[in-house]
Amino acid sequence: MSQETGFGRMKIGGSEFKWGARTYVMGVLNVTPDSFSGDGTGPDLQHAVDQALRLEDEGADIIDIGGESTRPASVYPDAKPVTAEDEIRRVAPVVQALVGRLSVPMSVDTRKAAVALAAVHAGAAMANDVSMLGDPDMAATISELGVPLVISHIRSKAQYVDVVEDVAADLRGAIATVEAAGMSRVNIIADPGIGFAKKPEHSLEVLRRLDELKVALELPLLVGTSRKSFIGAVLDVPVEDRLEGTAATVALSIARGADIVRVHDVREMAKVAKMSDAVVRGWTRSSLGT
8 A cells, every 4th residue: 555755766785765665764873882872882893793683683674883972062061073083993893794794784874974985885885974964075975985875954053943944945955065966866865853953842843844844855854863852851751761752753753754764772663663654654454564
């Protein structure tokens, strides 16, 4: 009963993603010592490999590997930047160790073009840039590599007239930049940047109006709400107690048109996505187990 959207298909590594057929799950693999969610593997290579394989077993369609915590300094005062060299030392060995062991593609979560370049050369199949091209070399680097790119929204201050219209305008500018650098539109995924330069009220409104943003951008959408501070603000719970809040935001994101959900708790959220898809995209008994 499900139907693909007009956005068509995207090849990420050896996998084909059919937008609209179902919701895809991106599993988070933090190879940092200071992840906000407390699940960073640090320098333990075997731990990182085991965690990636577990995420795939639990239902991840993509493994997103990050070597720098992107927690905002406004919320986490001890957040510190990482040099490109240190980030590469964290990420590249993990990517290399997983080549041939994972059957799903790997993405590199980075704000730096040099890290994206090293990770793709090591075996990653996509870049996930949460800085919205904060590195001026990112557009040209990813275009030359020929891999898909996730462009996530962020701005210097959480000041908006209309948060959805402003996010759409900012993302359109970034999309135009990568297209001018030679990237095909079929290789671009947009992310509204939930929790980045947004107050809880802003993040909630973006989620509530996600369908408007999708129409405005005419691109597949990746949505990352997992364990974020706006959930803690609403429920008044610490990061380790945000599973139910995350589940609610994942389900509602899918109802509003999310194509990929980026999550830490893959086993639970893969079930949430499958159930949400059954409601939103349609289900028959013959599709059981697919």
